[in-house]
Amino acid sequence: MIGQEVRFEDVDGVRTALAESNYLADDGIAGVVYLADRLDKPILVEGPAGTGKTQLAQSVAEMAGARLIRLQCYEGLDESKALYEWNYKKQLLRIQAGGDDSDWSEIEEDLFSEEFLLTRPLLEAIRAEDPVVLLIDEVDRLEVETEALLLEILSEFQVSIPELGTIRATQIPLVFLTSNATRELSEALKRRCLYLYIDYPDLERERQIVMAKVPGIDANLADQVARIVRSIRQLDLKKHPSVSETIDWARTLVLLGISNVDGQTATETINILLKYRTDIDKAVKEFADRPDELEAGGT
């Protein structure tokens, strides 16, 4: 395979560079990104929704100064959307333009040349001359059968087109696959990837994320936000607040000019963190019930 310079010096370098691209990575994340570069392997990123899986790919692209090519997966995605397609309208025109006197074998050869090839994200990433990061988003939405489309490109970094032959990568791109784990991915796919699970961040990291992402927030409020969110995540909810929701909430608090969150503010703005009625009720009960009881008892 094509030899290539390493992109990153060491794990710490990755972490610092990511922090400059506004992504706070923990040791695991930075370590796996670093390894992916060294081993030339794709990274399969799993984790709850809204923990920054897609953002990671974007930040890595930004940090490596690479173009991000994104393939959004959905049920029913097929090779003409993911790999390549023949531009047959143009082919039709070519045949008509040829007229009667031209040689058919010449036309035939011509028809399946690169001129008539429409590149889709996967092929585009393979053929790119400039540095690219390929993001295959929400792989778990693909049907199991379609997953096989990805295998060749992930292990060999090549695409086989029957009419043209095999197209090899000019350079090995960094590949990220994200999955919300709504279904188990096939062994074949997993085997070809490094696996990274991004969970909800711990208190300290979440606080730093809030500090970094919300301009004008003071340390005290960020700390409170992170702590309240952690407490909410410990409840048994249908959907726990994601990092992006935490950030939204912190932004709201800043906009409202609140510098100190008390029980009332928390319950009034909790609908930014939680999106299900039952979850909101449960959380409100947890955080606001006791003062009511106390007051009722006191008066």
Add this chain to the structure above:
Amino acid sequence: MTVTEESSGPAGDPNPDTPLLDLLAGFISELRNAGLPVSLTENLDAMEAVTHIPLEDRDAFKYALGATLVKNHAHWRAFEVVFEVYFAIQGDEYVIPTEADAGDSGDGTAQPGEGAPQGGGGGSMSGLTPEQLTEMLMRALMNGDQAMMRVLARQAVIRYAGMEPGRPVGGTYYLYRTLRNLDLDDILERLMATAGEEAPAGLTALEERLERDEFSDRIERLKQEIEGEIRRWLVADRGVEAMARTLRRPLPEDVDFMHASREEMASLRKAIYPLTRKLAVRLARKRRHGRKGALDFRSTMRHSLNYGGVPAEPKFKFPRPAKPEIMVVADISGSVAAFARFTLHLVYAISGQFSKVRSFVFIDGLDEVTGFFEGIEDIGEAVHRVNTEADVIWVDGHSDYGHALGVFWEKYGKGVGPKTTVMILGDARNNYHASQSWIVKEIQHKARKVYWLNPEPRAYWDTGDSIVGEYSTYCDDTYEVRSLRQLEAFVEKLV
């Protein structure tokens, strides 16, 4: 987990590759023993990955192995345990003294890395009274002083665990002894009280709650320190392989529904959703697989205008995916109580994925519970309603499959049609009542498929009052479903 560089384990061994490779080989074979599917490619990847990692960095080493060997987050815990055992911090200080005098040897060889935070090493510790130790622990927890907590955890283990060399145990007992002596619940309350006093205006409910969560979190970390500490002692005493064998637990997908603990049940519940989604896809995909439907004449004509009336681009109708109807008939009697709870979660998850699901529960009577699951977002509530409100008892509350099936056929038999898949869940322990298996035969005639899922080990089928054999004659297939893995296998076979 952070480890200072002095505490080098085998992972930190700077020279030759061979011991490390041997250790890795042993590590990987233990992972396989624990049930993790580690392929040869992954094995090679791991070997290559560690060459890119500075070996003295234990965290990086762990993540390198994790990223290459563990491809399922549910397996991470099992991986961690094996990792902690195989790449434990080892050293002379972890030798359980044969004499009763445990405290003495523990501090005598206190290593510089751990002793450094408070300057004096462990030596100053053994003189403490239990009260002083608790006091120091309180202060460490109050300030969240991780380094101090480690030292204290170590001290507590030396003092309270009462380890004896050579005992073939996994450490749960030692952990229990240590924790009982420390009385962490009491410490939590005292921490809360101190926090309350320190706040000038007293704590609001929210603040109190947050403080409590914070302290619980710290105490949880302390517990992990203690557990790790005990494990290190045991690994030093009993050797890596023996320890790994003792600590081996079934993976989440292998946990038996009937004997699952509370935590195991909770993690099983989370795993159900992806599974039912898979089930949904499998059942609905049949017709969608041929991507195109019949020729759509109107659309083709419209598009032909682009090419001057030449129908160059044929358009096809979208195929209508089949809408599967499912009927779930579940036994919720005592003999399958643990499984029944799981079953209800499964039913709930299924009803979220399919538009037409009807669910029934029975013991000796049978009742439809479809309504309980509709529009309810809290499964706990639905399960509670099923258990309290469903009219499933006819005579005595002992399973009577014959009668329950009879009721089903009489009341709901009309609902079974050629598109319906019927799933019956139960152990078919009929308490020697009449089997009425002709009903299953009738259902099979009318329905698309009939499946029987039995939570009992196959060896017990048709023993005693189990008559699953009699019913399975009329089912399209019968499956033993005792773990997630088997449930998944069932879903796979549905194709």
